[in-house]
Amino acid sequence: MRMAELSAAAGIPVATIKYYMREGILPAGEHSGPNQASYGDSHVRRLRLIRGLIDVGGLSVAATRRVIDAIDSDHTLAETFDVAQRTVSDELDPASLDPAALHRIDDLLAGWHLYPGNPGRLAAARVLTTFESVGQSDERGWFRRYAEAALIVAEDLDEIDARDDRDSKVETVIVGTVLGDALFAALRRAAQEHVTTKRYGAPQSPIAHPQKPRE
Amino acid sequence: MRMAELSAAAGIPVATIKYYMREGILPAGEHSGPNQASYGDSHVRRLRLIRGLIDVGGLSVAATRRVIDAIDSDHTLAETFDVAQRTVSDELDPASLDPAALHRIDDLLAGWHLYPGNPGRLAAARVLTTFESVGQSDERGWFRRYAEAALIVAEDLDEIDARDDRDSKVETVIVGTVLGDALFAALRRAAQEHVTTKRYGAPQSPIAHPQKPRE
Numbered sequence: 001m002r003m004a005e006l007s008a009a010a011g012i013p014v015a016t017i018k019y020y021m022r023e024g025i026l027p028a029g030e031h032s033g034p035n036q037a038s039y040g041d042s043h044v045r046r047l048r049l050i051r052g053l054i055d056v057g058g059l060s061v062a063a064t065r066r067v068i069d070a071i072d073s074d075h076t077l078a079e080t081f082d083v084a085q086r087t088v089s090d091e092l093d094p095a096s097l098d099p100a101a102l103h104r105i106d107d108l109l110a111g112w113h114l115y116p117g118n119p120g121r122l123a124a125a126r127v128l129t130t131f132e133s134v135g136q137s138d139e140r141g142w143f144r145r146y147a148e149a150a151l152i153v154a155e156d157l158d159e160i161d162a163r164d165d166r167d168s169k170v171e172t173v174i175v176g177t178v179l180g181d182a183l184f185a186a187l188r189r190a191a192q193e194h195v196t197t198k199r200y201g202a203p204q205s206p207i208a209h210p211q212k213p214r215e
Numbered sequence: 216m217r218m219a220e221l222s223a224a225a226g227i228p229v230a231t232i233k234y235y236m237r238e239g240i241l242p243a244g245e246h247s248g249p250n251q252a253s254y255g256d257s258h259v260r261r262l263r264l265i266r267g268l269i270d271v272g273g274l275s276v277a278a279t280r281r282v283i284d285a286i287d288s289d290h291t292l293a294e295t296f297d298v299a300q301r302t303v304s305d306e307l308d309p310a311s312l313d314p315a316a317l318h319r320i321d322d323l324l325a326g327w328h329l330y331p332g333n334p335g336r337l338a339a340a341r342v343l344t345t346f347e348s349v350g351q352s353d354e355r356g357w358f359r360r361y362a363e364a365a366l367i368v369a370e371d372l373d374e375i376d377a378r379d380d381r382d383s384k385v386e387t388v389i390v391g392t393v394l395g396d397a398l399f400a401a402l403r404r405a406a407q408e409h410v411t412t413k414r415y416g417a418p419q420s421p422i423a424h425p426q427k428p429r430e
Contacts, residue, residue: 045350048348048349051345052346056342081408081411088400112405112406112409113408114405114409118405119401120401120402120403120404120407122401123400124401130266130267130270133263134263134267136387139377142371149367150364150399150405150406153357153403153406154403155357156360157411159357171349171351175351177407183346184364184365184403185304185335185399186334186335186341187324187335187339187362188365188369188396189303189333190324190327190329190333191327191362191366192296193296193327193328193330200292200293
């Protein structure tokens with residue numbers, strides 16, 4: 001198909017598609033004549049992936065390039081995970097973190113197979129320090145419940161085994177890592193409303209949703 | 216204390232502190248003489264909260280203002296939740312979402328007390344649509360496990376009951392909503408590495424962490 005058809009098929013403006021090509025996250029089309037290129041279904045699929053990562057996953061174009069490069073490379077699954085994890089995590093210098101907080105996270109995750117540089121381990125220590133700096137604490141032990149819930153969710157790796165070939169396995173790793181965060185955060189909001197309503201009743205005067213509660 | 220002392224106590228440059236005051240997220244000091252103001256511990260605490268929300272929670276200054284306003288208002292707990300949830304969620308027009316995806320999310324969350332406008336319900340439907348648009352599916356039923364894990368995590372509302380007064384309850388709602396996302400995402404990365412290593416072994420050539428795995 002031509003560029004105009006690709007734009008229509010993916011629902012993305014031509015200028016944006018050309019920008020993605022310049023940024024190296026969408027392959028060029030096949031040369032099909034002077035100043036003409038043709039595009040295939042793989043371009044439509046790739047565009048959907050790019051928009052999902054950016055619009056729903058909240059990645060920057062630069063971060064999207066890193067994970068797309070991982071898909072297009074010959075990384076092993078474990079290496080792809082590593083790239084995906086680092087792309088969705090702030091880069092933290094372990095030396096900038098409170099050793100006591102790191103120690104408490106290590107206690108919490110005792111028995112887990114982790115490299116010391118695991119971005120989640122470092123980020124969790126930073127959150128712990130921040131919680132305490134604003135006068136919050138973990139009196140009721142819910143950090144542990146977060147860790148238990150994280151283990152449940154991490155079993156979604158099953159989904160990778162359900163894929164046939166290396167390329168779709170790797171794509172599942174990337175999409176699962178990036179969109180899984182978005183999915184879990186969304187479900188947590190819904191669960192919060194459910195638990196709040198059960199405990200405290202429905203808001204007397206809902207600020208932003210005048211609709212009736214669903215029964 | 217004077218501005219210079221506040222800056223030292225909070226570890227934040229004077230220019231940044233003045234910016235937060237102009238933005239209305241940090242109250243002015245108490246007038247203590249011509250061109251002089253004095254600041255108290257409440258300013259230090261507020262600055263820590265602002266930095267936690269921005270640096271660790273990833274909020275913008277505008278979003279931080281919305282949740283700080285909620286803390287400083289006389290909203291009920293349920294109303295504060297509503298503000299916190301909306302601040303950390305993209306605003307989605309239900310009409311822009313695929314009705315079939317919304318229907319499937321409603322099936323998944325059957326029995327939960329939810330307003331139709333709950334931002335998590337809408338965001339989850341968008342993630343579902345995005346997953347499917349990139350050729351992923353939920354063959355192994357892990358959406359349901361995400362929902363179960365979200366319910367476990369939402370029980371952290373316990374922590375609110377552990378607070379004495381309305382102000383610290385409300386602050387716990389805000390901090391828990393914003394930083395809880397960061398904490399869970401961090402623990403999910405750690406859990407992913409743990410589960411991946413258990414299943415597939417350690418990466419042959421870790422790309423970015425040459426350290427030995429922790430035993």
